[in-house]
Amino acid sequence: MNSALNPLNNVVDFNASALENKELKERTPPHNLEAEAALLAALLHNNLAYEQISDILAPEHFCQEVHGKIYQAIGNLIERGQVADAITLKNFFEQDQVLQEMGGPQYLMQLVQSLISVINIRNYAELIYDLYLRRQLIDLGENVVNDAFTPSLEVPATQQIEKAEQRLFDLATVGQSDRGFVPFSRALTLSISSAETAFKRDSHIVGVTTGLRDIDKWLGGLHPSDLIIIAGRPSMGKTALATNIAFNAARASLKQTQGGGVVGFFSLEMSSEQLATRLLAQEAGVSSDKIRRGEITQTHFPKFLDVGRELADLPLYIDDTPALSVSALRTRARRLKRKFGLDLLVIDYLQLLHSSHVTGKASENRVQEISEITRNLKGLAKELDVPVIALSQLSRAVEQREDKRPQLSDLRESGSIEQDADVVGFVFREEYYESRKEPSENTDKHREWQENMDRICNTAEFIIAKQRHGPVGTVKLYFEGALTKFGDLDQTHA
Secondary structure: OOOOOOHHHHHHHHHHHHHHHHHHHHOOOOOOHHHHHHHHHHHHHOHHHHHHHOOOOOHHHOOOHHHHHHHHHHHHHHHOOOOOOHHHHHHHHOOOHHHHHHOOOHHHHHHHHOOOOOOOHHHHHHHHHHHHHHHHHHHHHHHHHHHHHOOOOOOOHHHHHHHHHHHHHHHHHOOOOOOOOOOHHHHHHHHHHHHHHHHHOOOOOOOEOOOOHHHHHHHOOEOOOOEEEEEOOOOOOHHHHHHHHHHHHHHHHHOOOOOOOOEEEEEOOOOHHHHHHHHHHHHHOOOHHHHHHOOOOOOHHHHHHHHHHHHOOOOEEEEOOOOOEHHHHHHHHHHHHHHHOOOEEEEEOHHHOEOOOOOOOHHHHHHHHHHHHHHHHHHHHHHHOOOEEEEEOEOHHHHHOOOOOOOHHHEOOOOHHHHHOOEEEEEEOHHHHHHHHOOOOOOHHHHHHHHHHHHHOOEEEEEEEEEOOOOOEEEEEEEEHHHOEEEEOOHHHO
C-alpha cells in the first residue's frame, strides 16, 4: 500500500506533530536568574561597578521583575550620590508586593550574601542583555505570526512585512545609535584621519565624489551623515544632476577609484527604466528623446551593447516605488545597506514622500509633514553614516522676479528644509529663461539676445546657498540638454 495513503502513517505523523507542539509550548523564554542575582549582589557590594554596566543595561532587561526593580532603585540612589545597599534599599521595598513574594527585605540580604565576584560584572551584564534580546526576538516572532493570521484590509501583507523588518532592524541596532560621550582625543584622531585621507587623494575630498571637479572642490565631496538638498524649478535639471552624481559615484566604485561607493536611488517620479535610459543615452552619446521615440539606427546598437557590458555591474540600486512613506524609505535603505552596503542615498524628490504620523487635511498639515520628513532624512543620514541627497521643488515666487536665481526663501512649504540641511544647492540655467525671450529677428535687440545666448549656451549654475561647514558661492557647470548631462566647464575658454 502506498504510504501516503496509509491512515496509520497519518496518525503517527499527527501524534509526532502534537508531541512536538507540546514541547514547544513547554519551553520557557531564555533567562539566567543566577546571573541577575550575582550582578545585583556585586552592585550592592561595590556601587562603583554601576558605571561599568549602566550604559548597556536597563531595568527592563531583567527577566525577573523584582530584579529589575532592585536594579532601578540602586541606579536611582547612586545617581543621587547616595549609598545603595541592603539597608538603604529596605525602605523602598517594605511595601512592595513583588518583593514581599520573594521574601521581603530579607531577599536583599540574601543577595548580598550570595556575592561571587565583582570582577565579572560586565560579563554578567552582557549575558543578561543578550538573553533579553533573545526574549524580544521570540516576542517579535509571535507578533509576526499573530498579525499574519489576522486578516485586515487596512494593513496589507506588504506593510506587515515592512513593520516586522522595521522592528527586527531596531532590535538588531538597539543601543548602537546612542553613542554616549566621545573623548575629545578620539574625535580629534578621527578628524586628523579625515584630513589625511583628503590630503592623500588627488581630488582632495573626503567621502563620496560627485564626479564634478568644481563641486567637489567647493564641498570637499559628499560627507557621511550630511543631508544635501538640491532644489530648482521644473526643467532646471535637478533630477539630471542628481542622476549624474549617483552614476559618477557608482562608476568610481566600479573602477575602484577614490570617492566611489554603493548608491541607493529612490525615484518617486521616474521609473527605473527611464533613469536607465537617461544613463544609457549619456554614455552612448545618443539623445534619450530619440531612444524613447525609436529614432535610432542599426549603428547605435553596438554602442548600447558596449555601454551595457561596461555598466552591468554598476553598484547603483533604484527603487521606483511611488508615494513611499518616510518610514518605508528608512526600512528599505537599512535593508540595502545590510545586504549590499551603502555609501550614498539619493531621493527624487522630497515632496513626493509622505509621513504616516501626520493626520488631518493634507493642506493644513503639509508644512508640519515636510518638517517631519526632513528631520527623519537628517536622522537617517546620521544613523546610516552616509550622505543623503534629497531633491526639492521651489515655490513659484522665483518666476515673479526679474532675476530668476533661487534664494533660500524660495524653498517650498517649509523652513525646516533649510534648517535641517547641511548643504542647500540650487540648479539654475539662465539659457532656459533667455531662450523664451527671443525678440524679432534682424533687430539690435535680437543681436544682443543672440550674443547673450552664445555666452550662456550649454552652461548651468550650481548655487551653494548654504554649507554648514564651508563657503557659499556659485559653481559653473557644463550642461548638454540633449543628453541631460552635467559636466565640468572649461573656464579657460569660456
